[in-house]
Amino acid sequence: MPRGAGLPYRHPVPVITTQSLTKRYANGVTALKDLTVEVEPGIIGLVGANGAGKSTLIKLLLGLLTPTSGAIRVLGLDPVTQSAEVRARVGYMPEHDCLPSDISAAEFVTHMGRISGLPAAAARERASETLRHVGLYEERYRQIGGYSTGMKQRVKLAQALVHDPQLLLLDEPTNGLDPAGRQAMLSLIHRIGTEFGISVLVCSHLLGEIERICDSLVAIDGGRLLRSASLSSMTQHTDLLAVEVDEGEQTLFDALTARGLQVKQEDRVLLVRVTQEETYDLIRDVVADLDLSLHRLEQRRYRVADLFAPSTAAQEVSRV
Numbered sequence: 001m002p003r004g005a006g007l008p009y010r011h012p013v014p015v016i017t018t019q020s021l022t023k024r025y026a027n028g029v030t031a032l033k034d035l036t037v038e039v040e041p042g043i044i045g046l047v048g049a050n051g052a053g054k055s056t057l058i059k060l061l062l063g064l065l066t067p068t069s070g071a072i073r074v075l076g077l078d079p080v081t082q083s084a085e086v087r088a089r090v091g092y093m094p095e096h097d098c099l100p101s102d103i104s105a106a107e108f109v110t111h112m113g114r115i116s117g118l119p120a121a122a123a124r125e126r127a128s129e130t131l132r133h134v135g136l137y138e139e140r141y142r143q144i145g146g147y148s149t150g151m152k153q154r155v156k157l158a159q160a161l162v163h164d165p166q167l168l169l170l171d172e173p174t175n176g177l178d179p180a181g182r183q184a185m186l187s188l189i190h191r192i193g194t195e196f197g198i199s200v201l202v203c204s205h206l207l208g209e210i211e212r213i214c215d216s217l218v219a220i221d222g223g224r225l226l227r228s229a230s231l232s233s234m235t236q237h238t239d240l241l242a243v244e245v246d247e248g249e250q251t252l253f254d255a256l257t258a259r260g261l262q263v264k265q266e267d268r269v270l271l272v273r274v275t276q277e278e279t280y281d282l283i284r285d286v287v288a289d290l291d292l293s294l295h296r297l298e299q300r301r302y303r304v305a306d307l308f309a310p311s312t313a314a315q316e317v318s319r320v
Contacts, residue, residue: 013076014038015167015199016061021070023056023223031056033223034070039201043193045210045217045231046203053223054203055095058169061201062092075166088117091160095171095203097152101145105136105155108144109162116163123162130158134188150181157188161198168192168200174209186213243270243283244296255286271300 016039023032032053048054059065061074063083072079079086100108106127113123131140134154139147144155153173160168173189174182190213193200204210210217211231219226245252249268256263259282262273272283280297287294 014073015041015044015075016201017071017073019071021060021072022068023053023060023065024068031223032060032220035220035223035225037218037225037228039218039228040216041199042215043190043200043202043213045214046201046220047205047207047210047217048220048226049205052220054220055171056223057220058092058171058201058203061169062087062090088163089166091163091165091168093156093160093168093170093173095175099144099152099155102143104141105131105144105147105158106140108155109158112159113162118163126162126164127158130162133161134158135184149176150178150184153177153181153185154188157185161192165198168198169203170200171203172205173202174204174206182209189213239274240300241272241274241279241283242296242298242300243272243287243294244268245287246293246295248290248292251290252287252292255290256283259286269296274299 016037018035018037021032021035022030024030035053035057046054046057056065060067060072061079063079063086066080074086075089077086077089106124109127109131110123113126114120118126128137128140131137134157136151136154136158139151144152147155153176157170157173160170170189174185177185186209189200189202192198193213193215202210202214214231216228216230218228243252243256249265249270253263253265253270256270256272261279261282262275264271272279274280283297284294
């Protein structure tokens, strides 16, 4: 079974620490610029647009690239001088399809376990356990070339888990999956992080997925740190109420505005700024007076996507 199944597990040090980390390629492109961040154990989302520096950071964490300047530590280890130790404790699931098509999943995952330092018998046992965990036990002897995209993604996850790592680096783990496949993969990742005590860094450009499964988030933009914090602090409540009725939103808009409330319409949802404790009661009374069917009345939260459109988020609040 994976490390500490069913038991809480905490590393004595942050899983990732960088200090003024900069990576500049030979062609002059600066992928990371003065990145300073400390990441605690848990399920962490690494987000940013294409070209933000996410893949470069992962390669630096694995010791595949050398920083131009600054420092980086993974589980307290220096991936530049201690790359073998880092890879023994870290599992990596790459984004792109890189699996051999002419061998079985059992053979491949066993081989990856051997490469990670497991003895032959232990590697075979761990491969079977891990493939069972990701839902491929019954299919483990089929050639990978005959697998669906979802099954191949699970093989990539299994090979990252086979040596019982302390930290998983997952690069776009839902890439190419349909909605059902994405849901299954996200549930599996969440289970790994919560039940097995393995810290997981999920690199993704799909912000909705990050919001669903992560405890904290590291957002980078243009190679610089945009924000690093717990997800709950990033998605705290705003001072806006989201009001949705089955029909008659324009009538409700006019009535609330006439009562002196600051209202903005966003599709079928009315955003009302809370200026006093009586705002809730006032909205309720107006909806009742108009004999409208209230579908939703709740305090609006900030979204992770707002981090990458700060001017838009600010305008949304200021205009209301």
